Amino acid sequence: MARYEQVQGTVALITLTNPPVNALSAAVRLGITETVTRALRDPEVKSMVICGENGVFCGGADIREFAKPMSGPPLVPMIAAIEEGEKPVVAAIEGAAFGGGLELALGCHYRIAHSKARVGLPEVTLGLLPAAGGTQRLPRLIGLAPALDLITTGRHVTAQEALKLGIVDQVTDQSALDLAIQFAQQVVGQPLLPRKLSTRQTPCPPDVDGLLEETMAQVKQRARGAMAPIACVQAVRAAATLPYQAGMQKEQELMATLFHSSQARAMQYCFFAQRAVGRWSLSSGAHSGNSKPRPVSKVAVIGLGTMGRGITVALVKAGMSVLAVETNKKQLEIGKQMVSAMLKHDAQKRNATPRLDLLHFTIDLLELKNTDLIIEAVFEDMALKKQVFKELSSVCKADAFLCTNTSGLDVDELAAVTKRPELVVGMHFFAPAHVMKLLEVVHGSRSSPEAVATAMHLGKRLGKVSVLVGNCAGFVGNRMLKPYLEQANFLLEEGATPELVDGALEEFGFPMGVFKMSDLSGLDVGWRIRKEAGLTGPNVDPRDPPRRRQGRRYSPLPDLVCEQGRLGQKNGRGWYLYDKPGGRVATPDPSIHKFLEEYRIKHGISPRQIDRQEVVERCLFALINEGFRSLDDGIAAGPEDIDMIYVFGYGWPRHRGGPMFYAGMVGLPRVLTRLEHYRQAHPEVPHLEPSPLLRRLVASGSPPINKWRDFLQRPHSQL
Numbered sequence: 001m002a003r004y005e006q007v008q009g010t011v012a013l014i015t016l017t018n019p020p021v022n023a024l025s026a027a028v029r030l031g032i033t034e035t036v037t038r039a040l041r042d043p044e045v046k047s048m049v050i051c052g053e054n055g056v057f058c059g060g061a062d063i064r065e066f067a068k069p070m071s072g073p074p075l076v077p078m079i080a081a082i083e084e085g086e087k088p089v090v091a092a093i094e095g096a097a098f099g100g101g102l103e104l105a106l107g108c109h110y111r112i113a114h115s116k117a118r119v120g121l122p123e124v125t126l127g128l129l130p131a132a133g134g135t136q137r138l139p140r141l142i143g144l145a146p147a148l149d150l151i152t153t154g155r156h157v158t159a160q161e162a163l164k165l166g167i168v169d170q171v172t173d174q175s176a177l178d179l180a181i182q183f184a185q186q187v188v189g190q191p192l193l194p195r196k197l198s199t200r201q202t203p204c205p206p207d208v209d210g211l212l213e214e215t216m217a218q219v220k221q222r223a224r225g226a227m228a229p230i231a232c233v234q235a236v237r238a239a240a241t242l243p244y245q246a247g248m249q250k251e252q253e254l255m256a257t258l259f260h261s262s263q264a265r266a267m268q269y270c271f272f273a274q275r276a277v278g279r280w281s282l283s284s285g286a287h288s289g290n291s292k293p294r295p296v297s298k299v300a301v302i303g304l305g306t307m308g309r310g311i312t313v314a315l316v317k318a319g320m321s322v323l324a325v326e327t328n329k330k331q332l333e334i335g336k337q338m339v340s341a342m343l344k345h346d347a348q349k350r351n352a353t354p355r356l357d358l359l360h361f362t363i364d365l366l367e368l369k370n371t372d373l374i375i376e377a378v379f380e381d382m383a384l385k386k387q388v389f390k391e392l393s394s395v396c397k398a399d400a401f402l403c404t405n406t407s408g409l410d411v412d413e414l415a416a417v418t419k420r421p422e423l424v425v426g427m428h429f430f431a432p433a434h435v436m437k438l439l440e441v442v443h444g445s446r447s448s449p450e451a452v453a454t455a456m457h458l459g460k461r462l463g464k465v466s467v468l469v470g471n472c473a474g475f476v477g478n479r480m481l482k483p484y485l486e487q488a489n490f491l492l493e494e495g496a497t498p499e500l501v502d503g504a505l506e507e508f509g510f511p512m513g514v515f516k517m518s519d520l521s522g523l524d525v526g527w528r529i530r531k532e533a534g535l536t537g538p539n540v541d542p543r544d545p546p547r548r549r550q551g552r553r554y555s556p557l558p559d560l561v562c563e564q565g566r567l568g569q570k571n572g573r574g575w576y577l578y579d580k581p582g583g584r585v586a587t588p589d590p591s592i593h594k595f596l597e598e599y600r601i602k603h604g605i606s607p608r609q610i611d612r613q614e615v616v617e618r619c620l621f622a623l624i625n626e627g628f629r630s631l632d633d634g635i636a637a638g639p640e641d642i643d644m645i646y647v648f649g650y651g652w653p654r655h656r657g658g659p660m661f662y663a664g665m666v667g668l669p670r671v672l673t674r675l676e677h678y679r680q681a682h683p684e685v686p687h688l689e690p691s692p693l694l695r696r697l698v699a700s701g702s703p704p705i706n707k708w709r710d711f712l713q714r715p716h717s718q719l
């Protein structure tokens with residue numbers, strides 16, 4: 001797993017050979033240990049170069065090994081042997097040097113990088129810290145403040161930034177390996193001690209304690225309950241305050257607390273789940289491996305409202321030519337101004353030039369005739385969308401893909417009004433569409449594998465995590481959100497306040513609770529949908545009592561709030577009060593408390609004390625229960641799909657792995673028991689009835705999440 005060659009007479013070339021990313025598996029660590037020992041012993045060898053096969057230096061420790069018993073030589077002494085040796089070692093970094101890969105390079109005496117290479121210590125994103133000396137060597141190399149930034153965020157750094165920071169010694173556009181070999185010959189005989197990072201002092205600002213405290217405060221706020229970022233600050237603190245060996249000891253102690261934690265398991269699960277969702281399959285036998293996407297060069301976006309603007313920006317940022325379409329000149333001009341401003345703002349942040357040249361605006365649908373793929377993003381109204389699809393079907397070229405950005409309407413119904421239902425798919429973006437990483441690709445019953453492959457591929461080009469889902473009301477994400485919102489409203493009826501519910505969910509790790517999220521989205525959005533569904537407004541069945549609809553418990557609270565003209569952040573009043581219309585600072589509103597009290601009196605509800613555990617269980621277990629139903633229905637292909645939808649689209653804390661992973665962590669029998677308990681207490685709420693899949697899993701001894709697919713009633717039946 002590490003190849004040994006002698007080149008240019010005196011240079012030992014050690015190549016890591018573990019494709020695709022040369023992860024430091026036990027075999028690779030053994031290979032490095034043996035080849036380095038050989039080179040150190042060989043009198044003909046004067047220096048060494050370490051590189052990786054296939055243009056990738058090293059993707060770090062082998063994450064798949066973390067769940068297994070440790071075998072092979074450990075990383076820390078392996079890297080120490082390289083640094084302590086008396087022959088210069090040069091790391092030739094091509095592609096990527098991440099985690100243990102960068103730590104290996106930091107143990108080398110010199111680092112040469114290709115200009116396209118990226119380096120970083122992303123362990124924090126896996127619930128860990130760089131425990132192969134990274135927290136001690138990096139600060140000694142680049143100083144306390146930049147090391148804190150890199151280690152606590154795990155961000156990837158370009159070769160140019162790495163050079164500026166001092167992580168690498170040279171960057172080349174030519175072969176990094178050739179330069180490293182040349183370099184290795186030149187440095188023979190030069191003093192090695194100053195190149196051994198463990199012997200250096202960490203460069204620190206005058207107020208070390210101030211910097212560490214400030215960083216810790218920021219990190220705690222960002223962490224939302226994750227432990228790893230906090231442990232990272234503690235480890236880097238040791239690099240500034242302790243001698244190297246004591247710092248290494250601290251690094252190991254902190255790693256020991258993280259390594260077997262449920263948070264680390266959750267985040268490593270997310271790492272693989274994110275990659276797994278890209279490998280889709282359909283019941284027809286088509287899958288990502290045998291279905292080719294069609295090349296797409298010209299894309300159009302119909303409708304320049306909030307979603308359409310975000311989608312347009314995302315496409316342009318990915319370097320695609322976009323035709324943006326509006327119904328009239330006034331709307332077109334507004335859209336044009338806003339899209340241009342968004343692109344300029346984004347480019348300014350990245351110190352780049354906005355690609356306004358890729359944008360074209362029109363109100364003439366006939367201009368769509370040469371477009372390869374059209375994304376409809378008009379108002380969420382079936383009649384309107386059908387009309388748009390009919391027109392698109394007649395004006396667009398016969399093989400153009402027609403995609404809808406609906407957040408939950410029936411994709412088959414839209415496909416049925418076109419002459420090409422096989423080319424129709426859903427592309428459900430999340431607001432703001434140029435920022436949010438999630439894309440639900442909705443497979444209608446007649447969508448072709450090519451259409452699915454093309455939409456999934458386009459999502460990837462846009463840098464999205466694309467998840468293929470089946471077609472049902474709300475697809476996967478919004479379908480599961482419904483029982484979650486419903487429980488939150490019921491909790492208000494029963495005695496909670498918006499702050500109590502939100503506080504519990506934020507403590508769980510959501511960036512914002514359900515009521516703050518609703519205020520941000522705009523309360524009128526759901527209000528309109530409920531009106532259309534006959535749950536409120538003139539279409540309500542007059543025989544329904546105020547708190548019952550369609551045979552089940554219903555809370556009219558959100559409707560009543562809207563009737564008071566409280567529409568959320570946009571007009572400064574929703575479940576909270578805001579500093580101004582459009583303001584973001586939410587403060588509890590006594591008039592909402594009064595309104596809730598009056599509502600309870602009116603409906604004869606005696607308020608009770610509700611604790612945070614009940615909030616979390618009722619809201620999240622109801623959501624998880626619907627997740628099990630989506631799996632059993634074949635709307636979600638696997639638990640990983642649901643988890644990635646929630647992590648990337650709904651702010652589910654990554655260190656809790658996603659709702660389905662979390663259910664497994666809590667224990668399926670407990671989820672089942674608590675749902676049964678709440679269902680008994682609230683017999684009029686069908687969403688609390690435990691799903692048959694959950695019951696089957698528990699009856700089968702609660703198998704691990706990677707075995708759940710074996711228990712599905714209709715695997716992939718809807719996909």
Ligand SMILES: CCCCCCC/C=C/C(=O)SCCNC(=O)CCNC(=O)[C@H](O)C(C)(C)COP(=O)(O)OP(=O)(O)OC[C@H]1O[C@@H](n2cnc3c(N)ncnc32)[C@H](O)[C@@H]1OP(=O)(O)O
Nearest residue numbers: 021023059060061062063064096098099100122131132275
């Ligand atoms: C026992 C105690 C040990 C203590 C050691 C503590 C110190 C060190 C810790 C670490 O190093 S943790 C690992 C840190 N490294 C990372 O987080 C990097 C992870 N990888 C990536 O970011 C990317 O893979 C990449 C390197 C940038 C390449 O990206 P690309 O888009 O080209 O490919 P991918 O699809 O992401 O990956 C291809 C394939 O490889 C698998 N893989 C990638 N990295 C690793 C890894 N470090 N270990 C195991 N497997 C890895 C990845 O899962 C893909 O496979 P599939 O999932 O598709 O089968």
